[in-house]
Amino acid sequence: xxxxxxxxxxxxxxxxxxxxxxxxxxxxxxxxxxxxxxxxxxxxxxxxxxxxxxxxxxxxxxxxxxxxxxxxxxxxxxxxxxxxxxxxxxxxxxxxxxxxxxxxxxxxxxxxxxxxxxxxxxxxxxxxxxxxxxxxxxxxxxxxxxxxxxxxxxxxxxxxxxxxxxxxxxxxxxxxxxxxxxxxxxxxxxxxxxxxxxxxxxxxxxxxxxxxxxxxxxxxxxxxxxxxxxxxxxxxxxxxxxxxxxxxxxxxxxxxxxxxxxxxxxxxxxxxxxxxxxxxxxxxxxxxxxxxxxxxxxxxxxxxxxxxxxxxxxxxxxxxxxxxxxxxxxxxxxxxxxxxxxxxxxxxxxxxxxxxxxxxxxxxxxxxxxxxxxxxxxxxxxxxxxxxxxxxxxxxxxxxxxxxxxxxxxxxxxxxxxxxxxxxxxx
Amino acid sequence: xxxxxxxxxxxxxxxxxxxxxxxxxxxxxxxxxxxxxxxxxxxxxxxxxxxxxxxxxxxxxxxxxxxxxxxxxxxxxxxxxxxxxxxxxxxxxxxxxxxxxxxxxxxxxxxxxxxxxxxxxxxxxxxxxxxxxxxxxxxxxxxxxxxxxxxxxxxxxxxxxxxxxxxxxxxxxxxxxxxxxxxxxxxxxxxxxxxxxxxxxxxxxxxxxxxxxxxxxxxxxxxxxxxxxxxxxxxxxxxxxxxxxxxxxxxxxxxxxxxxxxxxxxxxxxxxxxxxxxxxxxxxxxxxxxxxxxxxxxxxxxxxxxxxxxxxxxxxxxxxxxxxxxxxxxxxxxxxxxxxxxxxxxxxxxxxxxxxxxxxxxxxxxxxxxxxxxxxxxxxxxxxxxxxxxxxxxxxxxxxxxxxxxxxxxxxxxxxxxxxxxxxxxx
Numbered sequence: 001x002x003x004x005x006x007x008x009x010x011x012x013x014x015x016x017x018x019x020x021x022x023x024x025x026x027x028x029x030x031x032x033x034x035x036x037x038x039x040x041x042x043x044x045x046x047x048x049x050x051x052x053x054x055x056x057x058x059x060x061x062x063x064x065x066x067x068x069x070x071x072x073x074x075x076x077x078x079x080x081x082x083x084x085x086x087x088x089x090x091x092x093x094x095x096x097x098x099x100x101x102x103x104x105x106x107x108x109x110x111x112x113x114x115x116x117x118x119x120x121x122x123x124x125x126x127x128x129x130x131x132x133x134x135x136x137x138x139x140x141x142x143x144x145x146x147x148x149x150x151x152x153x154x155x156x157x158x159x160x161x162x163x164x165x166x167x168x169x170x171x172x173x174x175x176x177x178x179x180x181x182x183x184x185x186x187x188x189x190x191x192x193x194x195x196x197x198x199x200x201x202x203x204x205x206x207x208x209x210x211x212x213x214x215x216x217x218x219x220x221x222x223x224x225x226x227x228x229x230x231x232x233x234x235x236x237x238x239x240x241x242x243x244x245x246x247x248x249x250x251x252x253x254x255x256x257x258x259x260x261x262x263x264x265x266x267x268x269x270x271x272x273x274x275x276x277x278x279x280x281x282x283x284x285x286x287x288x289x290x291x292x293x294x295x296x297x298x299x300x301x302x303x304x305x306x307x308x309x310x311x312x313x314x315x316x317x318x319x320x321x322x323x324x325x326x327x328x329x330x331x332x333x334x335x336x337x338x339x340x341x342x343x344x345x346x347x348x349x350x351x352x353x354x355x356x357x358x359x360x361x362x363x364x365x366x367x368x369x370x371x372x373x374x375x376x377x378x379x380x381x382x383x384x385x386x387x388x389x390x391x392x393x394x395x396x397x398x399x400x401x402x403x404x405x406x407x408x409x410x411x412x413x414x415x416x417x418x419x420x421x422x423x424x425x426x427x
Numbered sequence: 428x429x430x431x432x433x434x435x436x437x438x439x440x441x442x443x444x445x446x447x448x449x450x451x452x453x454x455x456x457x458x459x460x461x462x463x464x465x466x467x468x469x470x471x472x473x474x475x476x477x478x479x480x481x482x483x484x485x486x487x488x489x490x491x492x493x494x495x496x497x498x499x500x501x502x503x504x505x506x507x508x509x510x511x512x513x514x515x516x517x518x519x520x521x522x523x524x525x526x527x528x529x530x531x532x533x534x535x536x537x538x539x540x541x542x543x544x545x546x547x548x549x550x551x552x553x554x555x556x557x558x559x560x561x562x563x564x565x566x567x568x569x570x571x572x573x574x575x576x577x578x579x580x581x582x583x584x585x586x587x588x589x590x591x592x593x594x595x596x597x598x599x600x601x602x603x604x605x606x607x608x609x610x611x612x613x614x615x616x617x618x619x620x621x622x623x624x625x626x627x628x629x630x631x632x633x634x635x636x637x638x639x640x641x642x643x644x645x646x647x648x649x650x651x652x653x654x655x656x657x658x659x660x661x662x663x664x665x666x667x668x669x670x671x672x673x674x675x676x677x678x679x680x681x682x683x684x685x686x687x688x689x690x691x692x693x694x695x696x697x698x699x700x701x702x703x704x705x706x707x708x709x710x711x712x713x714x715x716x717x718x719x720x721x722x723x724x725x726x727x728x729x730x731x732x733x734x735x736x737x738x739x740x741x742x743x744x745x746x747x748x749x750x751x752x753x754x755x756x757x758x759x760x761x762x763x764x765x766x767x768x769x770x771x772x773x774x775x776x777x778x779x780x781x782x783x784x785x786x787x788x789x790x791x792x793x794x795x796x797x798x799x800x801x802x803x804x805x806x807x808x809x810x811x812x813x814x815x816x817x818x819x820x821x822x823x824x825x826x827x828x829x830x831x832x833x834x835x836x837x838x839x840x841x842x843x844x845x846x847x848x849x850x851x852x853x854x
Contacts, residue, residue: 017759021782100804106793108803115815116785194640198815213621214644219816240838243849247840332444354833355448358543366533366836375841376535376832377527388542388625388829389646390817402815405803406781409793411667413674414802422670 004180005189009144009196012117015174016142020114022170024091030171031087031134035080037165038130038158042076048157049126056150068125069151079130082380086134089379092398093140104419107408112401114140116198119179119190120382121146121212123204126154133162133176135382139400142175144197146190149182191216203383206310221391223383226256226338227310228368231327231353232276233344234267240365241272241343242279248341248368250283254312256384257339257371261307261317263327269296269320276318285314292320307334324349328356337386339363339371360386360393431607432616436571436623439544442601443569447541449597451518457598458514458561462507464592465557465585469503475584476553483577495552496578506557509807513561516806519825520567531846534835539828541567543625546606546617547809548573548639550631553581560589560603562809566827569602571624573617576609618643630810633737648818650810653683653765654737655795658754658780659703660771661694667792668699668770669706675768675795677710681739683811684766684798688734688744690754696723696747703745712741719747734761751776755783764813766790766798787813787820 019027038045049071056066092112099109118141120132129147136143147155155178163173179186190197194217202212206225213220230248232241248259264272273296280287288306289299299318306317307330321327324342331340341363342353350364361371371394373381378396385391391399411422446454465472476498483493519539526536545568547559556572563570574582582605590600606613617624621644629639633652640647657675659668675686691699700723707714715733716726726745733744734757748754751769758767768790769780777791788798798821800808805823812818818826838849 017783017785020785102802102804106797106802110820113785217641219646219814221816237838240849243838243840247842247849251841350835356444358444358447358540359831361832361834364833364835366834366839367841369841370533370834370836370839371832375529375533377529387646389648392829393537393832402819404786405788405798405820406791407788407793407797408777408791409797411664411670412793412797413670414678414794414796415674422667422674 001189001192002181002185005186005193008177008180009117009193011174012142012144012177013196015172016114016116018172019137019142019175020093020116020140022140023094026170027091027138027140028087030166030169031083031137033165033169034130034134034162035083035087037161038076038080038083041161042073045076045154045157045161046071046073049154051153052151061150069154071126071154075127079127082127082131083134086138086380089138089397091138092401095398097403104412105409105421106412106419108405110403110405112398113404115400115402117142117144117196118400119144119146119193119197119200119218121187121190121200121202121204121208123148123208124151126151126158128203129155129158130162131380132382133159135380135397135400137171137175139397141400142177144177144179144190146179146187152182188215191218194218201383221383221385221395222387223385223395224256225310225336225386226258226384227261227308227334227336228257228259228338229327229331229335229340230259230262230368231321231324231331231340231342232262232264232268232272233324233342233346233349233353234265235346235349236265236268236272236343237345238268238272238275242275244341244343244365244367245276246279246283246285249280249285249316250314251367251369253314255369256310257368258312259316259341259368260309260311261319261334263319263321263330265324265327266292266320266322273297273320280316283314285316288315288317290319293318310336324352325356328353331357331359335359338384339368341366341368360384428616428619429608429612432613432620435604435607436544436620438601439569439571439604440623442599443541443543445599446564446569446602447520447543447567449567450521453597454518454565454567455514457593457596458510458564460592460596461557461561461589462510462514464588465503465507465510468588469500472503472581472584472588473498473500476581478580479578488577496581498553498581502554506554509554509558510561513565513807516565516824518565519828522825524830531839532836532848533839533846535832537830537832539825540831542827542829544569544571544623545827546571546573546620546624546627546645548614548617548627548629548631548635550575550635551578553578553585555630556582556585557589558807559809560586562807562824562827564598564602566824568827569604571604571606571617573606573614579609614639615642618645621645628810648810648812648822649814650812650822651683652737652763652813653685653811654688654735654761654763655684655686655765656754656758656762656767657686657689657795658748658751658758658767658769659689659691659695659699660751660769660773660776660780661692662773662776663692663695663699663770664772665695665699665702669702671768671770671792671794672703673706673710673712676707676712676743677741678794678796680741683737684795685739686743686768686795687736687738688746688761690746690748690757692751692754693719693747693749700724700747707743710741712743715742715744717746720745737763751779752783755780758784758786762786765811766795768793768795787811
């Protein structure tokens with residue numbers, strides 16, 4: 001590992017040790033100091049961002065990508081406001097998760113503690129730099145940020161402003177750091193930093209996430225790949241089904257909780273599919289349908305790849321299924337375990353679908369778009385986990401913590417005959 | 428991957444899908460059927476075990492190792508009894524962890540669900556084969572068992588008996604399987620089976636665990652390496668301290684929650700160390716001390732390696748420290764994050780030690796030996812996690828589960844202006 005990387009990682013580790021025992025108040029003060037500093041240094045940040053924008057333009061980057069990259073005073077204000085909102089959230093650290101007095105008198109409690117050092121690997125927008133830092137600080141963690149090289153000047157300036165703001169607070173400036181170097185090597189260093197980094201959270205496309213999962217020796221929380229399904233049951237209210245389908249697909253097609261496939265029970269296909277095709281066409285959606293769907297109208301023929309695809313665009317795959325069980329089998333085979341919805345009036349069908357679908361979230365008569373930390377009332381979200389260990393679904397502040405068991409006795413000893421309490425008198 | 432392995436893994440996956448939605452009653456019936464079958468087939472099991480014992484003896488294995496390997500009718504009875512105890516435990520699956528009605532009327536709940544397929548890699552005793560299978564079944568998971576090749580005939584016979592018992596129940600026999608092959612290759616296959624195996628739990632020595640952590644693409648829960656410390660504070664009750672130290676070290680030195688190092692505040696070293704050395708010598712313990720400890724009596728000089736060692740024997744490292752903070756720094760540097768104890772009468776010292784030590788368990792005026800699923804009241808334990816993700820400390824049945832979010836609406840759609848409920852009338 002490069003000396004540069006080790007220096008940063010060790011500094012983060014030390015900062016994490018200082019940060020972990022801090023109560024809420026100094027952490028909130030630090031977050032508010034960051035928010036104020038971002039606003040105060042807006043001009044400087046816009047200037048640093050202009051370098052990234054200029055480079056992107058010179059490289060022929062699309063205007064929509066450049067828009068994602070761009071910072072202006074209004075956007076910096078919104079970023080600062082989001083930091084203040086994180087300060088307003090309750091502190092997960094110190095929460096007693098379980099606790100009891102054991103039969104032998106030991107007082108046992110399990111308490112939330114920070115994870116330590118969190119590595120975030122992300123693409124795109126520079127606001128993630130600040131969002132991720134704020135969520136990690138609030139949960140008592142140090143953070144190593146590895147953003148897109150296309151946003152390097154912006155990210156470096158944002159981190160500098162945050163670190164400067166921290167120096168006047170009880171939170172050590174080393175708690176927020178950019179991983180040095182813009183090459184693929186710096187991502188590798190993060191992935192091999194077992195013992196220095198406690199968890200890695202990759203935020204981005206499937207290929208980034210897969211490569212981190214494959215190569216990392218640091219534990220990983222997978223986020224965000226969403227091949228979400230809407231299943232229209234034999235007993236669905238079809239008016240509702242059309243609206244839930246269109247909303248799931250088209251309300252914001254570029255996000256992970258947008259639907260990418262719909263499945264229709266054969267018993268309602270005649271009534272539902274023509275209406276669905278019409279409504280989806282009106283919403284500008286291209287349907288990639290199987291042969292039976294194609295029998296109802298003009299669609300692009302669906303391949304295996306379509307059923308696996310996370311389009312993130314105004315496209316949707318579609319198939320007719322013979323039963324709820326067939327729908328579940330399709331979802332198990334092609335799904336990504338993010339969110340799958342059933343539309344049905346039948347309580348037994350809803351119960352069965354919920355029991356059999358093995359995904360982070362299952363929706364009944366609701367749009368897939370609700371799988372979201374904000375909608376769930378978490379106040380903030382670091383990503384949506386599609387893995388089963390540690391956190392599943394939207395991750396808020398508690399998901400950025402671990403726990404510690406604490407037990408307190410008065411000389412409790414374990415013997416083969418049970419607990420003996422060694423008072424001073426017996427010494 | 429070998430066809431043999433894939434066959435077993437796919438069968439486990441299918442069994443997991445059938446097992447997941449089962450409620451408690453059929454799972455408990457299956458566990459009781461297993462317990463009965465083990466007792467009924469005791470003679471056959473003892474015979475299979477005799478092959479392993481004979482082979483071990485021919486290879487010159489030590490008698491203590493052979494004793495760990497041996498099965499007799501009494502031990503099989505005890506194993507069956509443990510399975511019945513697991514049947515008596517509450518089912519973690521289906522527990523509602525959190526739940527609320529969101530402001531928009533969506534009913535949201537987070538429910539425990541099985542992890543899916545759990546791979547267990549273990550050494551030593553054949554009873555782990557049955558214990559692990561019982562805990563996995565109870566928590567709704569299928570299990571792939573990869574035990575020590577030295578116990579292969581025993582494990583194969585145990586799994587055969589368990590599978591036969593399952594065929595008469597609602598739990599599919601494929602839910603309990605032995606990984607085929609006895610080579611290192613079969614461990615590798617388990618570690619690369621991402622997508623087929625949901626989590627790997629290695630149970631064994633540090634080198635096994637490290638190699639799994641390094642090489643596995645399947646998420647891993649690290650268990651069991653324990654370099655536990657007892658810190659005797661400046662304000663310790665020294666009678667208590669001597670007894671807690673001796674109990675932590677010597678009550679059962681071969682287990683992960685036994686103490687491997689003690690640290691003494693310089694302020695009480697004169698009074699404490701001579702008494703500690705005497706008491707430890709009486710308990711048959713060899714002390715590996717730093718220079719200051721050596722000033723109080725005959726000890727083996729301690730090296731860096733001693734402070735890192737998990738002896739699992741009647742040995743203990745020892746050092747004098749200048750302050751509580753120095754003790755914490757020592758523990759952070761050399762510890763394994765398992766269990767660390769402080770002996771003190773001072774409330775502020777206890778509070779500070781608990782806050783600063785970053786381990787799965789922190790004990791105050793109690794032996795380190797209490798970090799144990801049985802002692803904590805879990806009823807059963809699959810291991811003690813020393814990692815921070817998912818589970819930390821003793822792992823009972825809930826730690827073998829994940830969660831699923833379920834939300835139920837009546838046509839809930841997400842719009843940029845907030846939630847809209849699409850009734851049939853608006854269709």
